[in-house]
Amino acid sequence: MFIRKPAAQAAALSTGLIALLFSGLALAKPPKPKPKLLTTAEVIQQSPNSDWRDLDPQNTLAMELPQGQVLIELAPRFAPKHVANIRKLAQQGFYNGLAIVRVQDNFVTQWGDPNGDEPAKARGLGAAAAKLPAEFSIAYRGLPLTRMTETDGWAQVTGFVDGFPVAANPKQNKAWLAHCYGMVGAGRNEAADSSTGAELYAIIGQAPRALDRNITVVGRVLKGMDLLASLPRGGPNMGFYELPEQRVEIKSARLLADIPAEERPALQVLRTDSKSWSQILDARRNRGGWYVHNPGRTELCGGPPPTRPVKAAG
Amino acid sequence: MFIRKPAAQAAALSTGLIALLFSGLALAKPPKPKPKLLTTAEVIQQSPNSDWRDLDPQNTLAMELPQGQVLIELAPRFAPKHVANIRKLAQQGFYNGLAIVRVQDNFVTQWGDPNGDEPAKARGLGAAAAKLPAEFSIAYRGLPLTRMTETDGWAQVTGFVDGFPVAANPKQNKAWLAHCYGMVGAGRNEAADSSTGAELYAIIGQAPRALDRNITVVGRVLKGMDLLASLPRGGPNMGFYELPEQRVEIKSARLLADIPAEERPALQVLRTDSKSWSQILDARRNRGGWYVHNPGRTELCGGPPPTRPVKAAG
Numbered sequence: 001m002f003i004r005k006p007a008a009q010a011a012a013l014s015t016g017l018i019a020l021l022f023s024g025l026a027l028a029k030p031p032k033p034k035p036k037l038l039t040t041a042e043v044i045q046q047s048p049n050s051d052w053r054d055l056d057p058q059n060t061l062a063m064e065l066p067q068g069q070v071l072i073e074l075a076p077r078f079a080p081k082h083v084a085n086i087r088k089l090a091q092q093g094f095y096n097g098l099a100i101v102r103v104q105d106n107f108v109t110q111w112g113d114p115n116g117d118e119p120a121k122a123r124g125l126g127a128a129a130a131k132l133p134a135e136f137s138i139a140y141r142g143l144p145l146t147r148m149t150e151t152d153g154w155a156q157v158t159g160f161v162d163g164f165p166v167a168a169n170p171k172q173n174k175a176w177l178a179h180c181y182g183m184v185g186a187g188r189n190e191a192a193d194s195s196t197g198a199e200l201y202a203i204i205g206q207a208p209r210a211l212d213r214n215i216t217v218v219g220r221v222l223k224g225m226d227l228l229a230s231l232p233r234g235g236p237n238m239g240f241y242e243l244p245e246q247r248v249e250i251k252s253a254r255l256l257a258d259i260p261a262e263e264r265p266a267l268q269v270l271r272t273d274s275k276s277w278s279q280i281l282d283a284r285r286n287r288g289g290w291y292v293h294n295p296g297r298t299e300l301c302g303g304p305p306p307t308r309p310v311k312a313a314g
Numbered sequence: 315m316f317i318r319k320p321a322a323q324a325a326a327l328s329t330g331l332i333a334l335l336f337s338g339l340a341l342a343k344p345p346k347p348k349p350k351l352l353t354t355a356e357v358i359q360q361s362p363n364s365d366w367r368d369l370d371p372q373n374t375l376a377m378e379l380p381q382g383q384v385l386i387e388l389a390p391r392f393a394p395k396h397v398a399n400i401r402k403l404a405q406q407g408f409y410n411g412l413a414i415v416r417v418q419d420n421f422v423t424q425w426g427d428p429n430g431d432e433p434a435k436a437r438g439l440g441a442a443a444a445k446l447p448a449e450f451s452i453a454y455r456g457l458p459l460t461r462m463t464e465t466d467g468w469a470q471v472t473g474f475v476d477g478f479p480v481a482a483n484p485k486q487n488k489a490w491l492a493h494c495y496g497m498v499g500a501g502r503n504e505a506a507d508s509s510t511g512a513e514l515y516a517i518i519g520q521a522p523r524a525l526d527r528n529i530t531v532v533g534r535v536l537k538g539m540d541l542l543a544s545l546p547r548g549g550p551n552m553g554f555y556e557l558p559e560q561r562v563e564i565k566s567a568r569l570l571a572d573i574p575a576e577e578r579p580a581l582q583v584l585r586t587d588s589k590s591w592s593q594i595l596d597a598r599r600n601r602g603g604w605y606v607h608n609p610g611r612t613e614l615c616g617g618p619p620p621t622r623p624v625k626a627a628g
Contacts, residue, residue, distance in 0.1 A: 136606070180520070190603075206615050232544050284524070
């Protein structure tokens, strides 16, 4: 007995439902036969290579944990100063030997320097900046947004840019990365401008959208969310591990650019400005097969664009 | 360095913000001073005992895993036949020795009989029904709904009944339990009426609201989500564990009514028809302190009502 995974199992809109949709329209002539909607799996299978992009070695961080590799795609368009700082920190080996220090259920997994709050013991940031401006939002106008039709009450406008989920307020001319599952942000203290990228977190539960525009989001996990989300939860103090031995060591965190080409993970990501991505959103909206009730919608945090192994050249 | 937990850290609406809210109103006389909004922690601390309820021994299932205890509150108002069946199964010891068979990241943890799909090997349901009607929704009219002001695009009406998150369509006179984090449903096959309660799942990621009205929801996890959500993820076949040794044994699952009174977990749940719950939702809507941008809203899946240890009588 099973229940179906929406994204993987999204099925074609049934003929009956298409008939129902058209019955509300007073058409002068019978509609052209509609192409059958594809499932997510079919979209991926049929997608042209041009709908996929390679990982940018300057914008992808590979973090090695005892449990395996976590890949993080950085978002320089949204947080240029934080991303530049994270690059410097990674190049200096700053994260190597640091640890996952906090796992709070249905909220975040967080990593950094366990001694970060004790100046005498804290690891120095070296050539990276110790102070950065908050990067909570950018200008909405001019943004190459692939807009969604759905809104969710959290923002007037939703869509995708560079593979990331984006919310926006056009009147204020502001756009920002949404705190969906798997998004990565830079921890901060009370001061809005107290994050540097030395301490990072990933969302591991229901999207905590109240954080949007309150903290700098720097990217998202491309691979390895299953590792970050299945770690033992910490204690009642916001999920911080109470004992040093509970922490999970970060063996290393390097930019792909600093890893020999032949050792880099060979992954591609579906472009969110592609027709294939738009077809996947349609597959999520229109469910057949196992589904009795067609939801007719999806949402901004309904799941990131898929990845695939790089195909052998041929 | 840290980021704040929204629910735990919700703080008072700042005086400045109150001034801003009032500046838009042309009032004939100055407004009465507004009472300071309480944080979630303050609401819980100040809540009267009458805002809390005890666990109902007939509606609470205690499932023992090697990792610890999981408590599930059943929802007889929404799924009376499934809940009655689950009670019978538990009383017969049906779940004892079965297993968690599937953990799919950002989706579900699922448990039941690993041999459930092989009639020759499957454990018999005994006095429980092998066939039940689907219980996807109930009548909206007459439901004692504590309504939320927020909508999220998934339903016209949202709110809480008996501690559960509820969505509704008044025109269709239908209400249903929403698939928020921690909600528990009854796995089914292709046929809408193929669930019995012998196989159950809990949501461990972003609320998969496309499942709403497609499967029978039977309750929610009151305690132990940290255990269910931190299990190792299964393989690419929808998260099903591929090897028997990956499965997590269910040592037992019993109704509290079938456990000696002195061994029952001593927990109370905040009533969702209480003033305290309404104050917690307000605290989630209005954030001060660490927050720079006040979200001004919360959502149906923004977190369940809190629990507390039963206070010593006196």
